[in-house]
Amino acid sequence: MREKLSNLYAKDGTKAVLSSLISIVIGLVVGSIIILLVGMGNPSLGLSSAWDGIRLVFGGLFSTGRSAAGTLTFGFNPTNIGNMLFRATPLILTGLSVAVAFKTGLFNIGAPGQYLMSTAATLYVALTIPSESVPTVLIWILAFLSGMLAGALWGAIPGLVKAYLNINEVLACIMTNWIAANLVTWFFDGSALCNTAEFGKTGYVYKTSYNGVETFKMGLDKLFPGSQVNGGIVIAIVMAVLVYILMSKTTLGYELKACGANRHAARYAGIADRRNIVLSMAIAGSLAGAAAALYYLSGNTEFFWSTYQSLPATGFNGIPVALLAVNNPIAVIFTGCFMSILDISGLQLTNLTAYNEYITDVIIATIVYLSAFSLVIRMLLSGRKKHKAAAKTSSAVETKPAPGPSDGADEKGGEEA
């Protein structure tokens, strides 16, 4: 079914794009309505500030601040675009992480935990190998790889308990997230990696540039002056292409997708379903790990180590990135950029108006909510008790998609039946 679906998808690519665009527009409109309501309900904010807020929600990327007269100005802003690309890098990778798991019928809500474990591994390697005796390029590569490895190992845990002990992967992922948050805090608590050199920075781990390790810029900093952009975005795009090749052009990718479509049928066809579930989660984990590695190896980002009460939002935002991209690795590149545009808009909103960046999270949540409908058919088999639903006779569930009112899903449903 997944195979058939992806064929359908190829044919109906435009429809998928259209339904994602509709979700995005509705999400932005909902955000604007909330801003409007809050603005009208609050005398100190008023309509004009609400109008400012709404304009920033839609065009935050092109905001250039406020003019002397106090009105918002818009225009081409290379710093914003460079920062957008920088922030898109981890989002693309966590998006890929969630997408790969989805293709195998698993919901990887554990990306935040994998991201954190990779952060710890990356920073540890990048900061402890002496840069006097080892070339920094080598350290960079080692740190990047160990980050991916840490993510993969952490991702494999929910995969293992799902495959062998039949624990719902969503719950397992959430528990591993919090365990990771505590482990990482424990790891850095009192460690020599905490920044003691700069005053007021004890809550942070040293930047990797402290040890001379930095991601190469590839001239992007010249293109977008004043921004944090670096070669990480190129690596992220290359990885997206690699994942696309893995999922669509290799036997392993086919097996993974077969497990996602129907685990039991896949086993009947001689595919090692358990191994594939673990493998899929490990790949997903390594991608989330790469996200953290690239983010912290950039050399100008700091990690606040006392993180036991909070999980990194980048991990969770991989979910909307993947959902919007309908789990297509290439589309993830664009939806990742879109999410980081929202991020930038949120920052502009905080800096330039009385509103704050959380409105962009509301918009993201709305988009996820809407994408739940358009995924009706695709996800009918997965969810908590997927295998059970499938086992229950040959269950009409698999053969007959439920009619969904959202247009894209409906049309696909029609062809499927």
Next chain:
Amino acid sequence: MTFLVQQTLIYAIPLMIVALAGVFAERSGIINLALEGIMIFGAFVGVYFVRYMQEAGTFAAAKEAGDWVTLQGFELLAMLVAALMGALFSLLLSFASVNLKADQTIGGTALNLMAPALVLFLIRILANQNTLQMAEGDAASWFMIKKTTLGFDRSAELGFFGTTFLHKVYLATYVCILLFIVLSIVLYKTKFGLRLRSCGENPQAADSLGINVYKMRYAGTTISGALAGMGGFVYALTTANCTANGDVAGFGFLALAVMIFGNWKPLNIAGASLLFGLFKCVAASYSSIDINGDGVYLLAEIGVSPHFYRMLPYLITLIVLAFTSKKSRAPKAEGVPYDKGKR
């Protein structure tokens, strides 16, 4: 010991009531992954209601006069408001999963993302900071029941049970226990409960007997939302001193784990939540637990890192699930959208 029991109850009771919320949804056939989000939303609404009422001065006279009965009524009112708004918020989930037959996991995740975002957005605008507090005083001075409020003398000796269950407690805790018992009876001993459960086991058969599956699922999810919203406020009131900050530290997910561990049965859930409450209590206040009252703080002195204690509830959940998941028996039709035309 008194401290240990009270602290454990403080964590166990919200866990218990929210796990029951999960049971109502899942028994009707809807996976309510949004428990966490609804809790966050309920906590915010309850705290905001308290704050708003304080600013309006509605209960100022009662507070002035030390009329604790009215203040307890205020607390119950806030719980009710949180429950109503939680139910309202959960309609988003029922609409998506019953009417639109959407994927329930993603729908629930959307609500989980929505609640903290919306709540933090509003808190920032209302309070100019990331935490919403009461307008004046704190939970202890307004809502906590002490032995002096009950008319005992300050130096009165109430014995172990008296000091544990009557001194420095919240009415909300007991209301939750009562609700838990009543709703468990409703689920198992009434016509409504039987119909609800049948929709989670075999909706087609239920439908053939004239039960409206859609209505039942709406009912299950709405009750679930109300309980989770109330549980969120009770959590904020008793553990966070009546403040809301868009976070309940994974409590909604722990409740889901408790529900699975308790095998979707109220009695087992009550036991499981006490166990998890104990671990949560150890994690939160290991350094001040004095088990037999001899001034020896054992857990603080054996030298285990506090990070380990904080990790414990989640680690134990995972391990316990690993051991029990083979035996667990979920409602058969949960997570499967009901379609009349389907065989």
